Amino acid sequence: MSNNKVRLAVGLDLGSTNTRMVICVLENDGIRFLGHGEAPSTGWSRGRLNDQEALTESIRFATQEAERRAQVSPEAVVLGIGGPNVSGINSRGLYEFGRKRQIEIDDLRYAVELAAKVRLEDDRLVLQVCPQDFTLDGRAGYRNPRGIACARLEANVHVVTASAQEHQALLTAVHEAHLAAEESVFEAVAGAYASVLPEDRARGVCVVDIGAQSTHIAIYEGDALMLATTLPIAGDHFTRDISYILKANYDDAEHLKREYGWALSGLTSDHSVIELPSPEGRAPREVFRSTLNEILEARAEELLGHVYDEIRRVGMEQSLLEGVVLTGGGALLNGMCDIAERVLNCQVRNGLAIGIEDWPEELDTPIWATAAGLAMYSGRLKLKSEWKRSVGGLSALMR
DSSP: OOGGGSEEEEEEEEOSSEEEEEEEEEETTEEEEEEEEEEEOOOEETTEEOOHHHHHHHHHHHHHHHHHHHTSOOOEEEEEEOSTTOEEEEEEEEEEEEEEEEOOHHHHHHHHHHHHOOOOOTTEEEEEEEEEEEEETTEEEESOOTTOEEEEEEEEEEEEEEEHHHHHHHHHHHHHTTOEEEEEEEHHHHHHHHHSOHHHHHHOEEEEEEOSSOEEEEEEETTEEEEEEEESOOHHHHHHHHHHHHTOOHHHHHHHHHHHOBSSTTSSOTTOEEEEOOOTTSOOEEEEHHHHHHHHHHHHHHHHHHHHHHHHHTTOTTTOTTOEEEESGGGGSBTHHHHHHHHHOSOEEEOOOOSOBTOOGGGOSGGGHHHHHHHHHHHHHHOSSOOTTOOOGGGGGGO
């Protein structure tokens, strides 16, 4: 397939354990899957990039695999960014007309631009600006006030920021892999873009992307991003707890977690026994499966307790009508949805990519939601008109 005849939409998920790429093609008003690639990534430590060359090599391997499957060679990608360096803040921009007149689309854009001019600490950059609503002459809550007359327009936005140094390192790794970066998107926002419909965002939803070394949160209400933040607790902590308490090495602890672990004790037999891997020359050891599950349950409760604190911080604890959506590798832990419903007191489901034609069944997992969302975002950037999977609403003002 020649690249000159198609419009490619490519997402690149720079995970701390794996790099994933999804290649799609835009056709009419939709998007169709072409291929994917995945490669181990060893360039990260505690959610931060510490080996740029290793990441570049991982991107190259993932790209080669995706190209082989898709039979096309992408030139540009939308890449995901996360880790402890990403955070969000609310900001307000005031635009006074001097006299009362009808609001035009350029007025809304200008008010949003004013709100985006936040004072940042050193080594911080604005990653995304997400409009929430507008206030007209002191009256709040307008979602799209175009055509309404007022003299004083205020834009309320959520500004997602990141470390400039970290962001530049990611861009350099992508460029050295011979790819251009169309845009950088917060990973939880990308996960929401793939797995949550616009009408669900409007009714209130929280996306929790549980990665290996950090957890990302995006909370929506009325199609507006209310909060974007990162937690330092993730899947790696679950494995380390098992390793420390059961005296197993890290790889064996990871195997135990995936093979036998449940995040909610009581869902398996309390008296079943599992064999612990032992060093060569030592007798096999055994432990009750309930002990393993208690370790995982304690860490899951801690993580989800912090998630609930973030939900309460924006006053959404009783407003998530569409509940919580889990993405990332941490969502695959058995019983994670069950314990999340208990702690967060709302419905919880796994986030799966929807809206991509020919999406393969093997990728129908929360692990691939972020890469899918990044590809869909890439497609949106290439379309002149809004398509069915568009963010729409307030966020569309920024494009």
